Amino acid sequence: MSGRPVGEVTLSVEAVSLAFGGVKALSEVSFDVREHEVRAIIGPNGAGKSSMLNVLNGVYHPQQGKIRFQGREFEDMDSHEAAAMGIARTFQNIALFKGMTVLDNIMTGRNLKMHCNFLQQALWIGPARREELEHRRAVEEIIDFLEIQHVRKTPVGRLPYGLQKRVELGRALAAEPKVLLLDEPMAGMNLEEKQDMCRFVLDVNDHFGTTIVLIEHDMGVVMDISDRVVVLDYGRKIADGSPSEVRGNQKVIDAYLGVAHSA
Amino acid sequence: MATDIGKLDTFPKLLMHHALVRGARPAIREKDLGIWQTWTWKEFADEVRFVACGLAGLGLARGEHFALVGDNRPRFYATMAAAQCLGAIPVPLYQDAVATEMAFPIQNASIEFAFAEDQEQVDKLLEILPQCPTLRKICFDDPKGLRHYAQPELVPYDRLLEAGRENYRRDPAFLETEIAKGSGGDTAAMFFTSGTTGVPKGVVHTHASLLVPARTAAELEGLGENDVILAYLPPAWIGQNIFSCAQAFVTGYCIACPEASETVMADMREIGPTYYFAPPRVLENLLTQVSIRIQDLWWGGRWAYGYFMAVANRVGGKILEGKPVPIGERLLYYLGELFLYGPLRNVLGMSRVKVGYTAGEAIGPDLFRFYRSIGINLKQLYGSTETAVFVCIQPDGQVKPDTVGPAVRGVELKFTPERELLIRSPGLFKEYYRNAQATSEAKDAEGWFHTGDAGFVDPDGHLKIIDRVKDVGGLADGTLFAPKYLENKLKFFPHIREAVCFGDRRDRVCAFINIDPDAVGNWAEKRNMPYSGYTDLASRDEVYELVRECIERVNADLAGEPEIANSQIHRFLILHKELDADDGELTRTRKVRRRIVGEKYDSLVAALYSASRSVHVEAQIKYEDGRSGIYSADLKIRDAKVFAPAAGKRAA
């Protein structure tokens, strides 16, 4: 459960439809996300969860429907603009920059906050140098928060899977986002790593007050840490509500246990 | 140079003096957020002033006790000094102790105020709150995870500091008068002995009894404000506190706090301390790490390492002490210095060590010689909690492997007929807190302190410790039986981590062995011997062979020393589990509790002295994730070859 009181609706999606050629990934999906909330999106494989996330942060552009974020309305999001407005995300299969160390990877998360032009950086003069050191300090807070001090200067490619997931969370946090989209942050983790990641997600929501939109398969995790859950199946929303409501909903059980679908 | 004790007779006064005289010099550094955060003496003194005013605001008064639980952190030492400013008595407790172990000291000293480092320590204190009604306020430093703790007792450090800043601004004179009230005779701190026997006792130390020996030792070694020491041992142990508090306040040198206990090696290398203290156990682990990593060198590297270490063994110590050495050897040594000893010291972080001490228990001579031979000025020291550590120190010129050096200026030594050592010195403790009976037993009328250690002074005036009086015994045939001496010889081998010898009032010496999982694991992997865990490794015949070889080399050594020749080890077994402080088998500073181990495994001891080749053992084991199960197995017992006394060849 989120530590802070859940506030007003900050992000909402109305009747969004997305199709690749003939394949309808999403059809008329609408749901909203409140400030400081931990909002889960669940559903069987291929239900359109990742596509929904990609629509929210502008990687995919829906053919139909509206996205409303902090009062402003959009036909579709531009990923660059989404980042600038404070929507950050992690990827299902890790999208870290293999050629850089952990520290550099997280520092790239802060690029939107650094304003010196390349000439100042080349000469490493006053403002550029100060800016670099200030942001290094902020990144160190995140490294301390995620307890990855001991691998600060190791190239990311050499880290075990669990740590890479944490570094990716760190990079998303570096942008000090208002909304954090997590695409199966606990996929492929053992019990211990899962518990750690749950703790980190809750700490982020509690400590930084970031609204969290979480895609997750592990029902145990979803039930434990999310405030409200939206369930997608074949690109359609079939349930929306608190974890206990959703758990009891017959449609959800059918979707997961695979009852024959109507056309 | 350290000024005379004169009017600067308490910790706070010294602190304020440093803030004036060397305000800009670094007082404390802590590796945090990727760099070494630094507090100068002035900043440190200001922080102490504000915390003191804050604690006064909470109601901490002169003479009251103040518990501190946590690792080496600047705020830990600041809060300790702040309490001393108000005349309160800080009581540091072991941070890795379990909650129940903390209850006794708090009840014993009816402590009302406590300082806890982080959520882990706060949870322990909250757990024992019901048994300690007197505990009113708990200040905590690291707020991580504590955002939703609503208990009224909890006071975050920052709020304490703010309140203190406010109080100090309103009434600065208050604190100056409080500090001025303090005098050398007041109680400065109380340390609970980890004690190898019975209930822990609160050793009360005055400002004088801590500062005088600290200053004497500092002057002996010429320590000054440019020195740096790494504080990595538990601050509740006087062995660490005397170096990171008493001597720091006396000389004004800088204390460096590592980032976390796992990164001590790396932090040691970064900070490069000039003043170093390590109990034998730490030096053993270091040597084991070195030998494991050297094993992985290619054969040429290993050969070179062996060759140059032999050179160092022969002449290293002499060169360190400036004694004459043949020119050929000296050249070889300098070659070794460039390629091996210099880099080895550098990787261990000891390149800048001016003086290093080892104390707490007797150290094996080979282990001691290893460090001196590669050019580290390691010296032996004798002392205890009750004597504020400094009793005997080996001066630079006269360092011998098996003595602890002459007495320090102002310390008198005397022996009882049973060879028990008695000590009188300005560093003696005032008393055991609320335990007059124990105090009278330990300190007799003329002020002599009964150390409980047996020993004698050798011809050059160096004190030589044999063992604990209780443990020193004799074999059935009367020869001296000093278990510690045998155990240290065994522990020099990287494969053996701990050993417990039995032989008092018996005809033969037998031993329990604890293998070192890393070293033996590495040894097993080299012979691609699969093993599942410690217990499985410990039960292997090949491992028994390995241990038997070590024991036989020790026996060969012992054969060469006539007076203890027949205390060679006849039979041994490898314990199925590692001796652990949590099971009460070791003290918090990893010293073996011989009596408890003897009683707990009496069936195994009996088996050792019978003729049986194995013994059945049934024990409760706690697995890593908290579940516990019963472990039952037959421990093998093996004999070790014993050498005829005189004829024993001199061990290399």
Added chain:
Amino acid sequence: MLYREAGQFKSTYAEDQQIFPIRQDRVAVSLLLAFAFVVVPAIGDQYWLGAIITPFLIFALAALGLNILTGYAGQLSLGTAAFMAVGAFMTYNFVLRMPWLGILPSIILAGLCAAAVGIVFGLPSLRIKGFYLAVATLACQFFVLWVLQRFGWFTNYSSSGVVTAQQIAILDFPFNTPERKYLLTLGIVVVMALAAKNLMRSETGRAFMAVRDMDVAASVIGIPMMKTKLLAFAISSFYCGVAGALHAFCFLGTVEPEAYSLDLSFRILFMVIIGGVGSILGSFLGAAFITLFPIFLNLVSTGLSQATGVEVSHALISNLESIIFGGLIVFFLIVEPQGLARLWQIAKEKLRLWPFPH
């Protein structure tokens, strides 16, 4: 073994992020610079300074430029020589047509022209990747050379198409002797290498590497793809332009299109691959290797021919050279894709951990 790191702790972020955090490295680099600035011009003769060391520095600068584009930003380019040509010709024209400008400003302006050309031929990189981009830069190589030869304005309508570079003089202090030309080149190369290092350890460099490693993730976290790619092209071409100018004025002494053929582009690409893709030091190591290797080959072959009396023809040497270069490229790609810079890094790590293997 040579490192004594104990005691070198960092108490500020500035210290932690400096280029050479270890004192031994700082000492070594300052000694190297002192040696380069003082000793080399003193002992160097016409042949060594003029024909070996100055070109090495110039090619190192060009390799550095290519490394910024291919090594750090991941955009493959086969048009390095064209950008150098633009630098050379524009400097010549600026000095010719605006003598009041002075040599250094004209070199900078020429570099900016090369940067402009770089941006134009960098535009395709927004839509195409990998080989296709290599082909676009190949087009630039041919097109630029054609324009420089075709329109007389560039060569001031000289009949032979080859123009002698003017004498260099800064504040009318002539740079005509090999020592002075060497020092001028060294000064410029050191300053630009430092600027490149600063660039690569700050935000711009990270953006380049992000685009190289995973451009989709980079754009999602807010790195502007177009601006970053074009900036990479611009900076890289600026470096190549300045290198071209120095190549003409401090090495060849003439400005001619043939000197900037496709073959030169390949040579500089070899320097980056062998030296180390994505490393400032790699550019210098690669340039040193490619410049010194033929000389080494000549020495060996002349030595052999004297010893065995077998006359070694010049053609044979040049064939051997290209075989060995090509073979080394394949060798390095198989054994150590990161090139000499990585071998240097491994050696340094071993020294810091001495006597332990790991």
Added chain:
Amino acid sequence: MDIAFFVEVLAGGLLAGVMYSLVALGFVLIYKASGVFNFAQGAMVFFAALTFVSLGERGWNFWLALAVTLVVMVLLGLAIERVVLRPLVNQPPITLFMATIGLTFVLEGLSQLVWGSQPHGLELGIPDVPMEWLSQKWNINISQFDIFAAFVAGLLVAVLAVFFQKTRIGRALRAVADDHQAALAVGIPLQHIWAIVWGVAGFVALVAGLIWGVRNGVQFALTFVALKALPVLLIGGFESIPGAILGGLIIGATEKLAEVYVGPMVGGGIESWFAYVVALIFLLFRPEGLFGEKHIDRV
């Protein structure tokens, strides 16, 4: 502007285009089967022509020289696969591309080392003289040789197309091109397949070498024929054989027409870069060429 001349220029351009696509075929073949963009194809063309011509000059008769050169080229193909490509399997395409650049220099040095570097003329016994009946009737003179070359190219394309689409090995080749590991997993003997591919590429290089050798003479400049083939690949796409042919024709035609009509206005000599510019413009609209598959970024 009289039509006959235009037809003649166009025909000449188309036939030149066929020559380009002949070289492009070598690139496509290797890329289709191993995902490697073989920049050294040009050097292989030069090596093949030089070997054939040198053997011919040493008195070997035509067919024997042809057979021996073919064997040499196949062996060369096998060696390249064994030494260069096998250790680099699964490396990113950029690394493989750079390896082939290294290979180019090795081959250039090797061929000149072995056979010396003076240019040779090459005579295939087909006169390079216009076809009589065509030139009299519409006075369009198209050289017999060009037609022969076009015929050879057409034949080669047909054979390769059948080879790729129909035969078992062809299908295996296409599988390998998509994903090395997947092909290995399914049990396709990767090394074996690659050896065949590089052998065939050697053969195609020989044919191109002969045809180009006759036209421009066998000399070092022949290696630059690879640079001519690049624009063709850009337009036709890297994986498709029909694309290579169509691309070749387009480039050949536009280049010849531009040379004749546009060249003079701009001062001539534009053939070096014109093809690229055409290809670039084409690329901006269809980044993957005529027949290449659309490249989708999975996030």
